[in-house]
Amino acid sequence: MSLRENLNVVFVGHVDHGKSTLIGRLLYDTKALPDGAIEKVKKISEEEGKKFEYAFLLDAFEEEQRQGITIDITMIQFFTKRRDYVIIDAPGHKEFLKNMISGAASAEAAILVVDAKEGIQEQSKRHGYILSLLGIKKVYVAVNKMDLVDYSEERYNEIVTQFNEFLGNLNIHPESYIPISAFLGENVAKKSEKMSWYKGKSILDTMDGIEKDKGIEKKPLRFPIQDIYKFDNRRIIAGRIESGSLKKGDEVVFYPSLKTTKVKSVEFWQDKDKTDEVSAKMSVGITVEDEFYNKRGEIICHKDSGITVSNSFNANVFWMGKEPFLKGKKYKLKIATQEIEIEIEKIKKVIDAATLQEITGADHINKNDVAEIVIKSQQPICFDAFGDNEALGRFVIIDEFNTSGGGIILGSAEVSKKERETKRLVTKEDRKNKFKELGKLIAINGDNKETNISFAIKLEKKLFDLGQKVYYLDSKEYEKIADILRENGITVIVANREKLSEAVEIIVDEAGKISDNILNII
Template sequence: MSKNRETLKIVVVGHVDHGKSTVIGRLLYDTNSLPEGAIDRVKRISKEKGKPFEYAYLLDAFEEEQKQGITIDTTQLQFFTKRRDYVIIDAPGHKEFLKNMISGAASAEAALLVIDANEGIKEQSKRHGYILSLLGIQKVYVIVNKMDLIDYSEETYHAIKKEFNEFLNSLQVTPLDYIPISAFYGENIASYSAKMPWYHGKPILEAIDEIPKDKDISHKPLRLPIQDVYKFDNRRIIVGRIEAGTLKAGDEIHITPGNKTTRVKTIEAWVQKDQTDVVSAGQSVGITVEDEFFNKRGEIISHKDVIPVVSNRFRANVFWMGKNDLVTNKKYKIKLATAEVEAEIKSILKVIDASTLSGEEKALRVKINDVAEIIVETKESVAFDEFRNSKVTGRFVIVDGYDVAGGGIISKAEEAANLKSGFVKDDLYLNSRIFDEYYYSVQDNSIKMFRQIISCIMWVTK
């Protein structure tokens, strides 16, 4: 692949046995993107085991290559067309897909959702459609596979298209198109199939070549989550990765949630040849600023005209994969961009059956593999964006103990709750300040501030 060519990430999902692996194997084969000798090796192994050759076995060949020490990621496969390069993110199943979403699939710009024409739409097909909508992936091709098993029936194809469209449209997801194929025989993969003359769309490889890339994120509002602050000689260098936008030396910047404004003094570089005054999305950078503020990991740098939201409460859609149920009034850790903060689930608004879109209102818990709408309250104010405006600063994970147990996207900010400093016991609260001292009065069974004693003594001595 050329480093200068455009790259598009596509996640491939589908119900077990609907032929997703065969679709991927065929894409690799038809674009000549397989390791040398992979086809011959798989054919030989199939023959030795007395099995017919299948393109799905090509993924097993990739796994074997990995075991032998060759760096090939079995969940992120690369292929290319004349137009551009592709990274396919393979999601093996519903549970595994949830994990993949947190670790990388959420970066996909488009999706192929595979449905078996013979079996029809299954619950898992609908769950995947729902999860794609949660991730904000709108560029979706529905691949109606195994058309050979229904004698390439146009009627069945249109029935599947009608039923699934009704479901996806209710999620505000409008597929780019439905493509009828037979992955096993290569029908409508790289070229048109004469066996489906009634289909007037494009085969898969031509169709995905026409998927528009997302807008260059370097043109979006600046988002630079602070990773750390380093002290070199007399310089305090703020470091982080620019997730969106462009930053120049001399720019006036705003730092949230600390509500500080300053200017970029310099953009630092390890070596002179890398010195620049302009950096943009995707680059890890170090900067110095004009004012000596206390900056810390988790704060977000932006331009002052378009700043992130600052609050300690937000509404979110989450997918849960923890061993223990997600419940209210329990301490969790939220990781949002570079911020890590203690939080509670204040309310579970709705637990949703992703296959029917029915839900349990005001639920008490969220079980493994459930999706839900919740209100999160953090112990301190954090900076974030709604997911539709900024994916990186609008996405978070939930840590239960030491395990990443769920992930979510922020749908909207809620009115901030009062951040109280004092003593809290159940519903009882006593306001306090840092230098206040308290004592327990046995006489009236109450807690009193120490200064009341001082006042009393002064009054008596008078």
């Protein structure tokens, strides 16, 4: 019997826009609630003189019912014929946005609820922004309370236009917009007859249509060590594989120590669980051939696909702490099982999540602000850029034992040209005096990319045979090392790039032939 597919979906939205009502209605319509639950809630509502709300089905705590807002994250399970779901009910009230972040972090898709009558509010925009920072790309917008605007197609289109414009600036492009009335069940579990102008799917059919990301087990191995257990004469390294796969006999490297060994065994509790290979999202224990000191927080990778190790990185960060996020103050950073003391090295810009207005020159980040910063530490940090591996590209920040912020890693922090020159003993001027001149930059451009590249490679060989220092760089390599090569008197050839002001530009025709005359203009 094959395992059923599981999908985690986070629901976000303004505190009064009906998010909890939508979730409650989904549970009601899919018969996911235990027997008697609805009657019990209806009886309590009647005794307290309240009108029954589907949102009450989610209120697990009396304190929440008294305040009229949902405080803690609720993980709700239900299933359809297609698969199992975990709904992450993330609070919408400003004071509890940090809880929303913790919930959204494990989501594969998001449903953002907007009130058709009130329209897009500041909190709706902030939620959209945070979803973009968390890298959740599969976003669906539920335009709720359509009954309050007489199921108006015109009003629905206004909401779609406004939100598309805002979310487009965040590089979020909703998969679809669904007009609904959560309380009345219109377009929730089945198509609504009251909105015949809408040709799309209901909320439930939309969720069933979400395609899970495939291939996480094909990504490079990332196995953060959670703990070391000693049984008889074995030292079992335990943790959860975040990506990739691992099998007995694999050569692995422990980061950041760079110690290398081989997997001796994959451990198991019962004979039915015995296997020599494990993969992403599995919690496992292994032993290795060489005995050396291992500790929680180290990352196990395959030898040919190592992780980045650095003392600084660029990040998008969102701050929810009571006190501002300050430059110079020490905080604790958590990435997977790593816990490292860090501080802000540089605040590049602070962004108002509601208006997207950018503030430069700031020395702190206030509550509910979003920022692009450089984080540094004394200890080395193991990480991936979020776009390459979500689990090792996402972090949280602890301030005085409280989870106060989090974000995603954009990549290693680049040292500015000025900083690079002041820290080095050989300057650009020294190189110029020694080599007499900079290497040239030759840009090969034309209508046909493959022809340009072929021409560039042949030109490299021609100049090399003539005794010149020359190097062809592809587009990825160019940004990294072109300046370094030129400073050492080496001519650099690139193909199919934008017009470069410093370059000797050669336009190549379709034939792509090399003429001896080309050397006269280089």
